Amino acid sequence: MSPGPPQLDPALVQASLPFLTLDAGGHLLALNPAAATLFGRPASELVGTAFPTLVDPFSREKAALLIARVLAEGSASDWELNHPRPAAPPLPVSYTAWRWSPAPDAPVAIAAFGQPLSAAISLAAQLATTNQQLEGALLQLERAHAELKAAQAQLVRSEKLRALGQLVAGVAHELNTPLGFVAGNLQFLAEQLPVLAAACPDPQLRAEAVEALADSREGLERISSVVRDLRSFARPDSPTVHAADLNASLAATVRIARTLCPPGVIISEHYGPLPPVVCAPGQINQVVLNLLTNAVQAISDSGSVTVTTALEGDEALVTISDTGVGMDEATLARLGEPFFTTRPVGAGIGLGLAVSLGIVERHGGRLEFSSTPGQGTTACLRLPVG
Numbered sequence: 001m002s003p004g005p006p007q008l009d010p011a012l013v014q015a016s017l018p019f020l021t022l023d024a025g026g027h028l029l030a031l032n033p034a035a036a037t038l039f040g041r042p043a044s045e046l047v048g049t050a051f052p053t054l055v056d057p058f059s060r061e062k063a064a065l066l067i068a069r070v071l072a073e074g075s076a077s078d079w080e081l082n083h084p085r086p087a088a089p090p091l092p093v094s095y096t097a098w099r100w101s102p103a104p105d106a107p108v109a110i111a112a113f114g115q116p117l118s119a120a121i122s123l124a125a126q127l128a129t130t131n132q133q134l135e136g137a138l139l140q141l142e143r144a145h146a147e148l149k150a151a152q153a154q155l156v157r158s159e160k161l162r163a164l165g166q167l168v169a170g171v172a173h174e175l176n177t178p179l180g181f182v183a184g185n186l187q188f189l190a191e192q193l194p195v196l197a198a199a200c201p202d203p204q205l206r207a208e209a210v211e212a213l214a215d216s217r218e219g220l221e222r223i224s225s226v227v228r229d230l231r232s233f234a235r236p237d238s239p240t241v242h243a244a245d246l247n248a249s250l251a252a253t254v255r256i257a258r259t260l261c262p263p264g265v266i267i268s269e270h271y272g273p274l275p276p277v278v279c280a281p282g283q284i285n286q287v288v289l290n291l292l293t294n295a296v297q298a299i300s301d302s303g304s305v306t307v308t309t310a311l312e313g314d315e316a317l318v319t320i321s322d323t324g325v326g327m328d329e330a331t332l333a334r335l336g337e338p339f340f341t342t343r344p345v346g347a348g349i350g351l352g353l354a355v356s357l358g359i360v361e362r363h364g365g366r367l368e369f370s371s372t373p374g375q376g377t378t379a380c381l382r383l384p385v386g
């Protein structure tokens, strides 16, 4: 008759930690209720089961090794084995086991305690989370630092730009006076040409004089228009707000943008009637030039940029559409974020739209974008009128 299952000491039965004994083949001889709970089956069913089959498949080899180690060396401590759990990740349990014999002549056996590691694990997990948060904060700090440095560089640059603006405004002003008398003189020459021509016997010379005069007037007109554009663009930095002709302002800015345009890009303009718009025209020019520059840069080979204006309710609506590369959702979502750029280093610093949005906001207006990748982008600028 086989002996009944070995009885555990009541102290071990009541222990809150799993306790179990195994025969030399690794089969369960006895276990306390805490161990039965850990294995998820009643103790009576478990007796005789090979211990390695009770652990997570990835821990089985380690469990067999633990048994072999205890038999060979007498004991082993802190062996972590995972136990499967229904609807939860495996529970790690740290085992301490030793060789043991119930009686001097009884076959050798193994006794083991397990220490579930969930609490320790959750502490470690918390630590890991805190660590990640710290690393994230550090990254943010580093980024903020880089942005500050870039902002400082931009400040230096905008100081230089302001000085350049003043210089341009000064030069344009200085050019205005001689332009005035050159224009007056040309006008005088044009009027006197028939009289002069009558005195000249050479018809060839007469024809050349007429042509030279026409060329000079055309050249003068071009110089005047450049000076006009420079003056309207390089207004002093302190914004002078007044009721302005937005269409005229836009036309001047478009002329500047055209000079920066590669030959494949056509800019067309459709101005609708607008009442005077109270704004700082120099700043609005800056916004429009930023939008035009982005539109032109979005066109890789050839394409078109269309500028339109219209009165919509009590807002002046300026749209700038391009047939360029367009933007995906992720890029659209980041527009206006300072230092956001998709251009290679040196080609853009990502401040154009950030500055523009600031200006538009100060005007009580709105700047919105819609775009389809591969098809193009439309920027809508709305400014309150009156």
Ligand code: ADP
Residues within 6 Å of the ligand: 290, 294, 295, 298, 322, 324, 325, 326, 327, 331, 335, 336, 340, 341, 342, 343, 347, 348, 349, 350, 351, 352, 353, 354, 377
């Ligand atoms: P930057 O031009 O220096 O990159 P911006 O603030 O002007 O800075 O623009 C930020 C980014 O927005 C650009 O790098 C580009 O990726 C995107 N973008 C702006 N306008 C357009 C446009 N019309 N078409 C495609 N992408 C655009």
Ligand code: MG
Residues within 6 Å of the ligand: 290, 293, 294, 348, 352, 353
């Ligand atoms: Mg730009």
